[in-house]
Amino acid sequence: MKIIDSLSFIGQGKYKNQNAEELIRKMDQNGVEKALIAPVDEYVVAYNTEGNLLVQAACAAYPDRFIGYAVANPWFGNKAVNSLKRALENGLSAVYFDSSIQGFPINDHIIDPLMNVCKEYNVPAYFHTGTPLFALPFNLHYLAIRHPDVRFLLGHLGANDFVSDAIPSLYGRDNIWLETSLALTPAMTRFMKVIPDRVVFGSCSPRSEISYELKKLRYGEPEQSALEKALSKNIETVLGVNYR
Amino acid sequence: MIIDTHGHTKDVNYPINSTEVVDAATMIDAMDRFEIEQMWISPTSGMVNDCHEHNIIQYKNFKKLYPKRFVNFAVINPYYPEQMKEEIRICFEEYGFSGIKIHSWLQSFFIHQPGMYHIMEQAIKYNVPVLFHDGTPPYASTLQAAGIAERYPELQVILGHAGLYDETRSAIQACNLHENIWLCLMGTTIGETREVFRDVKRKDHLLFGTDYCCGGAGRIPESIIPNRIDTVRLACPSDELYEQVMYWNAKKLINL
Numbered sequence: 199m200k201i202i203d204s205l206s207f208i209g210q211g212k213y214k215n216q217n218a219e220e221l222i223r224k225m226d227q228n229g230v231e232k233a234l235i236a237p238v239d240e241y242v243v244a245y246n247t248e249g250n251l252l253v254q255a256a257c258a259a260y261p262d263r264f265i266g267y268a269v270a271n272p273w274f275g276n277k278a279v280n281s282l283k284r285a286l287e288n289g290l291s292a293v294y295f296d297s298s299i300q301g302f303p304i305n306d307h308i309i310d311p312l313m314n315v316c317k318e319y320n321v322p323a324y325f326h327t328g329t330p331l332f333a334l335p336f337n338l339h340y341l342a343i344r345h346p347d348v349r350f351l352l353g354h355l356g357a358n359d360f361v362s363d364a365i366p367s368l369y370g371r372d373n374i375w376l377e378t379s380l381a382l383t384p385a386m387t388r389f390m391k392v393i394p395d396r397v398v399f400g401s402c403s404p405r406s407e408i409s410y411e412l413k414k415l416r417y418g419e420p421e422q423s424a425l426e427k428a429l430s431k432n433i434e435t436v437l438g439v440n441y442r
Numbered sequence: 443m444i445i446d447t448h449g450h451t452k453d454v455n456y457p458i459n460s461t462e463v464v465d466a467a468t469m470i471d472a473m474d475r476f477e478i479e480q481m482w483i484s485p486t487s488g489m490v491n492d493c494h495e496h497n498i499i500q501y502k503n504f505k506k507l508y509p510k511r512f513v514n515f516a517v518i519n520p521y522y523p524e525q526m527k528e529e530i531r532i533c534f535e536e537y538g539f540s541g542i543k544i545h546s547w548l549q550s551f552f553i554h555q556p557g558m559y560h561i562m563e564q565a566i567k568y569n570v571p572v573l574f575h576d577g578t579p580p581y582a583s584t585l586q587a588a589g590i591a592e593r594y595p596e597l598q599v600i601l602g603h604a605g606l607y608d609e610t611r612s613a614i615q616a617c618n619l620h621e622n623i624w625l626c627l628m629g630t631t632i633g634e635t636r637e638v639f640r641d642v643k644r645k646d647h648l649l650f651g652t653d654y655c656c657g658g659a660g661r662i663p664e665s666i667i668p669n670r671i672d673t674v675r676l677a678c679p680s681d682e683l684y685e686q687v688m689y690w691n692a693k694k695l696i697n698l
Contacts, residue, residue: 214633298608329608330579358606358629359547359578380607380631383665384657405633410672417665 200430203233204377205400209252211239216404218256228408236267236294243299246270250285267294272308279311286319298329304337313345322349322436328357335360335367342371349436350374355381375436379411387418394424398433443479445692448602448626448651451500453487464659466504470511476667480511484543486656488517494529501537513696515543515573520557534568540696545575547582562594571598577606584609588616591623598622603629610634614641626651627674635677648687650674
């Protein structure tokens with residue numbers, strides 16, 4: 199069964215460390231065909247352009263294996279808008295945000311210019327969730343209401359303590375998908391059963407391990423069709439036909 | 443073998459309108475399959491209902507039936523200060539409970555207030571540890587719970603989730619600063635669990651827990667047990683330390 203990992207990281211950061219070759223090795227060991235990669239830690243917060251160049255280089259080196267997330271911090275204003283446009287024009291296919299370390303509530307209007315870029319370039323936006331008070335599922339719900347033309351990935355199913363908000367945050371919204379990394383088997387299993395078209399697999403490697411995240415996903419013995427959607431089909435829908 | 447220092451018993455009405463009850467034999471069966479010799483338990487339903495009723499149910503239906511397999515932690519509710527004086531006396535003098543469980547998020551109170559301080563003083567009197575849910579602001583942040591350890595250095599404080607996903611580094615700092623804090627590795631990611639193993643100075647203050655069976659019984663709900671065993675196994679740098687954390691540190695803290 200085809201596997202696309204919707205979230206993993208590369209780079210040498212304060213807390214996360216993993217180079218492209220290490221990630222490729224883990225992907226090979228676990229049958230992962232492609233991975234969406236974002237740069238680590240300080241590249242997400244401050245050194246966005248350098249992070250984007252790092253991801254672009256990895257995608258160029260392994261074009262059949264990596265799909266690149268761009269990063270941008272809205273506090274940089276127009277600089278962030280221009281940097282993000284450059285990254286998307288240079289081949290990155292989605293945008294990764296972690297507002298809990300970038301310093302804004304997901305639904306704050308400061309993010310609107312960058313959402314307009316996502317709409318203009320027709321790329322999805324991933325948001326880390328699960329961290330009060332900046333990064334909760336319902337923060338993303340409000341952003342998704344304001345930007346109905348942008349496709350959103352809600353990170354970690356809201357785990358740890360906000361998994362219960364993940365499905366309610368989809369209410370009335372057809373532009374949010376839920377990414378599984380860091381959640382536990384009971385939530386993954388229930389979501390694949392209840393909303394199979396909205397679940398996408400991610401590993402969050404190296405914060406977690408690909409093998410461990412796949413094991414949790416499969417442990418609940420989900421329907422094959424739901425598993426297939428979670429492992430590849432849904433993220434292909436989110437990315438659209440033009441992803442590289 | 444494993445000692446699970448953070449388990450629960452499940453009775454009716456939690457979550458709301460739940461009618462599911464998991465009996466002791468079912469829990470023992472799951473514990474046997476995952477090589478859990480002993481589980482420290484507190485009644486989930488007691489956090490949102492009459493804690494006295496559920497503490498006693500736990501004693502009669504679990505501890506009394508399998509005295510070596512279960513270790514009883516009493517849920518105490520500071521909203522009822524007069525009743526809690528008697529509840530603490532009953533639990534520790536008549537029923538032989540071994541610890542106190544505080545889940546200030548589910549129980550809806552701020553940790554730092556006079557009613558809680560009285561309960562902590564009783565825990566010191568009976569020489570029992572207090573297991574806190576931590577990692578969830580605003581009622582149960584890691585450093586709010588750690589503040590109790592600082593205020594009462596003679597009290598044994600267990601941070602029941604070692605900070606969960608977002609406060610692990612705070613838990614590490616607190617554990618290194620205060621000798622009376624233990625960290626239960628349950629709910630941290632593999633990455634942050636590696637940081638715990640690397641950065642916590644007193645490895646003998648690391649414990650293991652699963653939260654079983656707060657979500658019920660059966661293959662899917664009990665999957666939290668292997669999920670959490672895998673987390674520690676993948677993060678732990680040596681077999682010797684793994685055995686220490688999964689078993690011996692708990693044995694040292696409460697040896698029945």
